[in-house]
Amino acid sequence: MSKSHERDETPQDHGHDHPKHELSFYAKRIYAIRDLLLEKGVITEKDIQCQIEYQEARSPANGAKLVARAWVDPAFKTRLIGDPKAACAEIGIDATSINEFVVLENSEKVRHMVVCTLCSCYPRPILGRPPDWYKSFNYRQRAVNDPRGVMREFGLELPDDVEVRVHDSTADIRYLVLPVRPKGTERLSETELAKLVTRDSMIGVMDALPAVPTS
Amino acid sequence: MGRAVTSEQTKFKPGDRVRVRTDDRPGHIRTPYYIRGKIGWVERVYGEFLNPETLAYGRDGMPRRTLYLVAFNQADVWEKTAAAKDKVLVDIYEHWLDPAA
Numbered sequence: 001m002s003k004s005h006e007r008d009e010t011p012q013d014h015g016h017d018h019p020k021h022e023l024s025f026y027a028k029r030i031y032a033i034r035d036l037l038l039e040k041g042v043i044t045e046k047d048i049q050c051q052i053e054y055q056e057a058r059s060p061a062n063g064a065k066l067v068a069r070a071w072v073d074p075a076f077k078t079r080l081i082g083d084p085k086a087a088c089a090e091i092g093i094d095a096t097s098i099n100e101f102v103v104l105e106n107s108e109k110v111r112h113m114v115v116c117t118l119c120s121c122y123p124r125p126i127l128g129r130p131p132d133w134y135k136s137f138n139y140r141q142r143a144v145n146d147p148r149g150v151m152r153e154f155g156l157e158l159p160d161d162v163e164v165r166v167h168d169s170t171a172d173i174r175y176l177v178l179p180v181r182p183k184g185t186e187r188l189s190e191t192e193l194a195k196l197v198t199r200d201s202m203i204g205v206m207d208a209l210p211a212v213p214t215s
Numbered sequence: 216m217g218r219a220v221t222s223e224q225t226k227f228k229p230g231d232r233v234r235v236r237t238d239d240r241p242g243h244i245r246t247p248y249y250i251r252g253k254i255g256w257v258e259r260v261y262g263e264f265l266n267p268e269t270l271a272y273g274r275d276g277m278p279r280r281t282l283y284l285v286a287f288n289q290a291d292v293w294e295k296t297a298a299a300k301d302k303v304l305v306d307i308y309e310h311w312l313d314p315a316a
Binding site for chain 1: 245247249284286289292304305308
């Protein structure tokens, strides 16, 4: 984060960056803890930078790759649902930091949606950092209380005979939704399919993107 | 999936109806308020995990606790109508569950 902030040129400057705008209580606290850890030699600037790079390297592209492979390869889909971490390893995605990983397969009749009402548990190795709305009180409350209303705001209107299953990931399990393959995508390559798999479709609040007609 | 457990080791099996305990105590708890006292059924037994409610305080998390995927009808959780088939599914540790008729 330090690179993105303006350099603090006050006399308090001591080798790393602080943002200039007014900080919240929690931001002040975290910077204070960071400074102490650095001063005491518990961690180094390099450790922090490595961790930031590691966090940034994980993105929804990992999940999209898993989903697209599952769409084109039914045997892979079976393995993905049976043993998600092994399936990740198979295509070069490091999911080892997840305690347990469960894939929820959507169909025309059953839709899954994931929330963590207690905090913001999220399959980070597969989807990267959660979006801010995923961590908001609003989403965390309404996902369990009015999931159809939330989906509607994402542009998805479901008929009443579709079963909506909201998973509240309160414990050691991390969930990934396997969205339905959009119609009319039979001729697309795995790489082209992966572009239709959005982060939000893997949280379950919307569908994968429709196929773009080729002219 | 967690540490494997046999059906002899667990209090509940898939299909069993369960009621979530209404305990209220301070500290790190993994059972959300909205689901306490509600009746649902076991969908899946996930296995045994170190207890996060003691791990959070730097203890060893022993004894391990069996974790269940418990399903609830939306209409049973919220006092309002919902689409008939809609469900909320919550991961709940065994010590938060009682048998329900």
